[in-house]
Amino acid sequence: MAELADALASGASGRKVVEVQILSRPLSHSYNHNYNSDMMTTKSQQALRLIPLGGLGEVGRNMMLIECQEEILIIDMGFRMPEEDMPGIDYIIPNISYLKGKEKKILGLLVTHGHYDPMGAVPYFIGQLGNPPIYAGGMAKAIILRRQEDFSNQPKLRIIDVKDGSRFSMGCFSVEAFRQNHNIPDNFGYVIKTPIGNIVHTSDFKFDSAPVNDLPTDFKRLESIGDEGVLLLMTDSTNAEEPGHSLSEKKIMENLDDLFKNAKGRIITATFASLLNRIQQIITLSEKYGRKVSPEGFSMKTNIEISKQLGYLKARKGTILSTREVLKYPDSKITILATGAQGEERAVLMRIINREHPLLRIQKGDTVIFSSSIIPGNERTVQYVKDNLYRQGANVYNYKMMDIHASGHANQDELKELMSLMKPKFLLPVHGQFSMLVNHARLALEAGIAHKNIAVIENGQILNVTHAGISIDKKTVPANYIMVDGLGVGDVGEVVLRDRQSLAKDGMFVIVAVVDRQTGRVKGSPDIISRGFIYLRESGDLLHQVRRRVVEIVNQSSGGGGAVNWVYVRDNVKNKVGEFLFTKTQRRPMVLPVIIEV
């Protein structure tokens, strides 16, 4: 109770409180009164449950539930990109089946920032979950609203603006937002005041004393959150395996400045459309060196437009032009702000090097700046892009050659510093591969947090939290991947994926045999349709042998008179042809026999 009382009081004691909203959901209100009245006596027995549905043991797809009694607060609702062995999948979203039937108990969704890993799944779920209120900063709100337009049958969202210091009460919880540096404006951590103590979620963050278009980290604020008492801290593990301190955007700016100063031809920058700080730097430098800027790529144009509207992107009138306009200027006055730093197949950079872009070709003397890291798994594609840029005469710079990209995530020193500021009793590493969570936990041990007070858990596990201790529940909730492929959500499962992998490896081999119902014998020559197996035109002999074998197998199986077991015959064809093809080629195409009785 002490922490809560202090916290509620502190609004009047110096810190700026931007907004205080009381959520108007009946459930929230009743609970709100409830715990206020009997908390003193029950605090030690009360418990919270933290249930991650995504983001733990993976990068992206962040979604965390905090349950107090039966009320549920959701933090983030993101998606992630598919794994390498998931061909055709667009992205992966959380499994929310645990929330089915609990819609009325959902108090709201706190969104930390405007990237897709914390909010990309909103349009898939928000309607299904009874359209709970969404708490989001300006940037995240604008991107959420823009994205809703691409989905049909979406409810009208109830978005509550979050600013630094905003406070909201809902059910068990009283929430206060605090700003954190990342690589997009309006990134918020949340202090969630609960009957048993304060829970802090930092969002993805780094400490930056000289950020771009953002205020420096407010260490005093972080310290005062720590002084209020933090029962449990859940925080970003993405860079928990990276030693030292993340680079400041100031350093990046200096290096980019050098490149801009020395570039004689056009500058083409490749970065993420979501990396708004970097985009600002490129615009600022272009203005400094008299260059006009042309954003290229749909997501780049959209994000720049949103940011400009919100006042988050500063550009003089006439700096940002269309590519057609920009190309009227001399090369030394041109900056192209392109997507495709990961070698994405349809992004601008790939279209340029493949000579598919309507206006842009690489020309000798172009300076191409990759101001982004490489997402694991994309190394080869990025190398392909890089090689082709060099082939076409460009000068290429990337973060391996000089510090022209900084991660938005805290390195080991910052994670330790956060712990010393927050002094949490319990630590729950979130956001990262399992190895990152473990190494984050090791940092916590080094920082003096007791082993029993650190929880390394994964999606679907339940962490019971009381004031006295934490424990992992024996039960789990479903948290498997839900795959999105085109219009289908969750309809591509293990079976379909396995088939795709198998088809990719050795192709397929369909055999169509027509059987005369009366004689039980194959009529004519079986048809073979094969793709991805061998070059058929040069395999006439092999196909001939297969046809002969199919006729033999079918005739033998069916020729004995009496009822024919066609399932057996099909299996027989499948197995024998499969073996034959393997012997001849050491490949195992998917063999699919079709037997038609006429």
Add this chain to the structure above:
Amino acid sequence: MAELADALASGASGRKVVEVQILSRPLSHSYNHNYNSDMMTTKSQQALRLIPLGGLGEVGRNMMLIECQEEILIIDMGFRMPEEDMPGIDYIIPNISYLKGKEKKILGLLVTHGHYDPMGAVPYFIGQLGNPPIYAGGMAKAIILRRQEDFSNQPKLRIIDVKDGSRFSMGCFSVEAFRQNHNIPDNFGYVIKTPIGNIVHTSDFKFDSAPVNDLPTDFKRLESIGDEGVLLLMTDSTNAEEPGHSLSEKKIMENLDDLFKNAKGRIITATFASLLNRIQQIITLSEKYGRKVSPEGFSMKTNIEISKQLGYLKARKGTILSTREVLKYPDSKITILATGAQGEERAVLMRIINREHPLLRIQKGDTVIFSSSIIPGNERTVQYVKDNLYRQGANVYNYKMMDIHASGHANQDELKELMSLMKPKFLLPVHGQFSMLVNHARLALEAGIAHKNIAVIENGQILNVTHAGISIDKKTVPANYIMVDGLGVGDVGEVVLRDRQSLAKDGMFVIVAVVDRQTGRVKGSPDIISRGFIYLRESGDLLHQVRRRVVEIVNQSSGGGGAVNWVYVRDNVKNKVGEFLFTKTQRRPMVLPVIIEV
């Protein structure tokens, strides 16, 4: 001529000459006499042609031709691993069609070392090329011979032993081997004395003053090669984008020693079977700390066996045991030397974490040491392995956490040092992605080599070299990928690969319709065979609609009387069903209609 005379004389002047062999091919002999007699007069007009068939613009598949008049010397004959978008492909070998019809002019194959990137394609080509003599160090020779056993119909190889200082004459060329540090013993560079001057090929190399199981780099020898005059240097670009100097194996040894000293449980090391230096380090450290060593994985066992036979691997009797034997010892006395550092699907480490290994499971307290870099593209799979090792309770160490792996390739400082030792007139960067070749060329510019004397070329281009200058020929020779898939060599081409990619993305959809020849109408309901598209059991309605459409399309097309254009009908079914499926799912499976008249 001066260089050649000097070089021939130098054998008697202090340097150890291990072996001098004159090749007994008639062609070689005649040329050998030829150029000796009239070289003085023709040197300025004479020209060489350098033709890379692999290894330039890629990593691996090294193969270089040196043509003098019409004689051809081959350096290396390797393979490489497939790209990400080549499902099912085992590896890629060079296209040797340029050598067809020139078999008798091939003087021999110089192999630089016993890795597959310089010699993995030998069994595919050596017979086709008239079985020319192979010059190879002991380690390479043993591995080549062992590998031949896996291929049928191989000729008996003619392998000539190469040692440091070995000399061979063949045709135009007089060749001298010099040892270079890499990460496998018996790695040789070659000085190739030609009528127009000396060509040096360094092999993959690094400078190491404290290597393992190898002598330190002989800088004096390199300097004296430089003093003899180097017309053209072709050398390893793999690490041309890495600043500084490669790590010494001594540093690696110290860090590994720390891990061994502190490990209380079992140690499992994951490294390449070809990284023999590292394997020696692990064995030496195991002996130091009283551990028994069990090699796990076929290639690991084979390479250790070969190296032991050749005396390249030092292990006390009783150190190396089978896993069954090793497991009788206490955990603190066990080292498992495993393959699978890249997360290879069938390698030991993957089988252990997937609980498929007959004897080994990860147990709490195991120390797993990844003593290897990650090959670009394997990052996600390696992360999967790492995560699962942590999940199962192991402590994991890799090269990102501490220096426990060194590349076998020279970094920028070493490349520059080599240039200053060799003082080549011309530089040809080999072995590396195009960006690496370009950045190697930049280093050469910095080192004072004139721009016109540096050749950045790619596979299939021809570099004309005279004493006076170099030029790239307008003609090229075929150098495309030849893909090996199972028993097939080159039978998987663009078409098959594109089909595999397409099948992987959205699967396939075969429609079989039986049409009554008399009425032109579909009999019964068309069969649909689909895999990798959607989960069929839950798509009854969609399939029903497709069947209905197929019947309509076929009946409309064929019902008008007269001859039916079945090609047109099939295309019609394919397009209309394809569009329908895309509208319904936003996926594009490969639609394959089969129409059978009965």
